[in-house]
Amino acid sequence: MSVSRRTFLGGGLAAAAVAATGTPLLTACGASQNDVAAANRAVRLPTFTKYAGVTPDLPSDGVVLDGFLKYPANPVRAITEAPGNGRPITFLTNIPGAIPPAADRNQFWQALNERLGSELQISMASNDEYKDKFATRIAGGDLPDILNIPVDTAQIPGLVKAKCLDLSEHLSGDAVQKYPFLANIPTDFWKGCVFNGAIYGVPVPRGMSRTSLALYREDLLAAKGIKDPRPKNFEEFFDLAKELTAAKQNRWAWTRVPLSTIRQMLGVPNVWKENGGKFSSSYEDEANQEALESGRKMVAAGVVNPDAFNDKASARKQWFNGGIAAFDYDSFVAWNQYYADNTAGDAFAVNMLDVPGGTPWMGGALNNVTAFSKDSKHSPETLLKIANWMAAPFGTEEYLFRKYGVAGRHYTLQGTDPIPSKAGVVETGIGLQYISDAPLSLYWAGKPEVPRKQHAVQQKIAKQLVHDASYGLYSDTQSKKQAQLARTMTDLETQIIQGKKPVSDWARGVADWKAAGGDKMRSELEQALADTAGK
Known part of the structure; x- marks a missing residue:
């Protein structure tokens, strides 16, 4: 998630x-x-x-x-x-x-x-x-x-x-x-x-500062002769991942399945989308089916660390810092934290990919x-x-x-x-x-190249950012039920991308989410928007 x-x-x-x-x-x-x-x-x-x-x-x-x-x-x-x-x-x-x-x-x-x-x-x-x-x-x-x-x-x-x-x-x-x-x-x-x-x-x-994209180890990519990666679509993104994977050397492209990046490539909404006073959830977007298929493809190809489904975020950060993985999905705040935790010495360098062919989510x-x-x-x-x-x-x-x-x-x-x-x-x-x-x-002590890179990325994505339409609106049902419902949906997507359940199960999961509270959240957000707008 x-x-x-x-x-x-x-x-x-x-x-x-x-x-x-x-x-x-x-x-x-x-x-x-x-x-x-x-x-x-x-x-x-x-x-x-x-x-x-x-x-x-x-x-x-x-x-x-x-x-x-x-x-x-x-x-x-x-x-x-x-x-x-x-x-x-x-x-x-x-x-x-x-x-x-x-x-x-x-x-x-x-x-x-x-x-x-x-x-x-x-x-x-x-x-x-x-x-x-x-x-x-x-x-x-x-x-x-x-x-x-x-x-x-x-x-x-x-x-x-x-x-x-x-x-x-x-x-x-x-x-x-x-x-x-x-x-x-x-x-x-x-x-x-x-x-x-x-x-x-x-x-x-x-x-x-909390906007998240694909962070990558610039030094590891440079060692492979890749100096300015700009994949334009999922296939190029996938090819890049395969190029950076060497499982026998204990090296993988990704710390985890980059589902959020794939969803952004496909235009899936940032939590909630609003159009004409009507709300729709990111879960309901039909592009999720393609995103899950693409995630399964990456797992099957072995470009994701096989421990990704078992270990916590702290382990993923260690893999990235230690060079076990070249990519991690995280924020500008995390970018700085990686420099603070760096164990690779002066050669260590981080950069960030724009969303290939898609639109990034505002943090x-x-x-x-x-x-x-x-x-x-x-x-x-x-x-x-x-x-x-x-x-x-x-x-x-x-x-x-x-x-x-x-x-x-x-x-x-x-x-x-x-x-x-x-x-x-x-x-x-x-x-x-x-x-x-x-x-x-944007700043990192003694490394002016870090804020330069960060500023350049932000300038590139600033006009494309997609916001969560529910910010500033209150839904009582969302407040009480979203934690449990989100865990259920995350568990389902994890089973799907691991190949334990078919992609077709996603539609059933969304229907269950709607019945268990999703539809009520939607109606409460729509009412809150109407009330806030004075309609």
């Missing part, structure tokens, strides 16, 4: 939230769907004001991200006053890497607390364990001051209505200018923070929504100042500290570029990016 698709928590979290709030979450809103949609439509989203204090080497156009060939010299400290109030502030979050040393053994965390003017107490869990921890905390009513809410959380409207602060008066329209780095987050990202006719959180933006708008507990003893202003500090953009001194730590311990300067030390990698990974974050800038 593509990383740009949404997957949703099942009924367990919804049940936990009901236990915490004492009421089913959607009805906790206390209004009909139509009334809620009208109230959401009336919300004034924060006024976007792009930060002008740093000039990128490779400018954004509103879709393509800003790129920097080096870190700006003498970065400006943009916030002169500590945002905290001297009292501890608690935060619950996931961590994408290993759990870092605790604050009493973590010099970065200690320096952070000093800068914030408040001790930041972070309760963290790995990505795999976070949703269970989140559900447990919600069910127990034990909420921190700052809460990282995954966008696929079941029935968010009732949860935030019952447990979180309404931030509208502080963020609507020009009010956000009091927090200039929150104002630097483009308006569209705030749509995912509006519930019950109010702004209930701060967005952690992704969008283009999901948000990583998470950051909300503040109603029971917090801190003022909304204090918590928003903390979020604003965390959103200071690339090129500022705050960003340099937040991402790289303290010079001498966590990084050394190579010219003006911060090169992380081992201590820097270990100690800085405490999840600050999930309180708030600036839109990603």
Whole structure:
């Protein structure tokens, strides 16, 4: 399943939230769907004001991200006053890497607390364990001051209505200018923070940075004499995969079956498509049959690592870094992470293919929504100042500290570029990016060719990107049932591409999906769109 698709928590979290709030979450809103949609439509989203204090080497156009060939010299400290109030502030979050040393053994965390003017107490869990921890905390009513809410959380409207602060008066329209780095987050990202006719959180933006395509090991392809791969269709794409496979040498073209890439080649929608107020799901597109046939063909030809169906994402990343596989389907964020995890030395180089003959999917708008507990003893202003500090953009001194730590311990300067030390990698990974974050800038310390390549790819795909039409719309059925239904569909497609079931079973699977909730999701999304449009 593509990383740009949404997957949703099942009924367990919804049940936990009901236990915490004492009421089913959607009805906790206390209004009909139509009334809620009208109230959401009336919300004034924060006024976007792009930060002008740093000039990128490779400018954004509103879709393509800003790129920097080096870190700006003498970065400006943009916030002169500590945002905290001297009292501890608690935060619950996931961590994408290993759990870092605790604050009493973590010099970065200690320096952070000093800068914030408040001790930041972070309760963290790995990505795999976070949703269970989140559900447990919600069910127990034990909420921190700052809460990282995954966008696929079941029935968010009732949860935030019952447990979180309404931030509208502080963020609507020009009010956000009091927090200039929150104002630097483009308006569209705030749509995912509006519930019950109010702004209930701060967005952690992704969008283009989370857009995923076929990443490839440029150095491995170059060793085969392939310098600028541009397959125009599936057959050329397949031929390239066969050329890069040498199973006897433990080398395969792909870390997994590139179904998302194949679907994009064939014009399959990005989650949901809308036309004239009518919605259709990516599952329903007839091109899925051809995509599944093509996936089966790649498996049968042996161009995919045979362990792809058994191992987790972490294993796939190791295969790519270790040269066991030349291609992986992932995002611009992952592109940078591959350089961070590189074990191949200076020769290691990554690039990205455009979709051969098709249209790429825009990445999901948000990583998470950051909300503040109603029971917090801190003022909304204090918590928003903390979020604003965390959103200071690339090129500022705050960003340099937040991402790289303290010079001498966590990084050394190579010219003006911060090169992380081992201590820097270990100690800085405490999840600050999930309180708030600036839109990603394209950059890799000491390697200006990385942002150049990334910027060139983004310029190529920017006008072709296909968006998920359901973004900013709420379906209660989708919120509660999509996780289980998506797992069922993923299991079916896996069995089909492995040759364990015929492609014809897909149509039956789609019919079952529709009956089990897909049709209801569609009607709810259509109604939400009509209500939001004021029809």
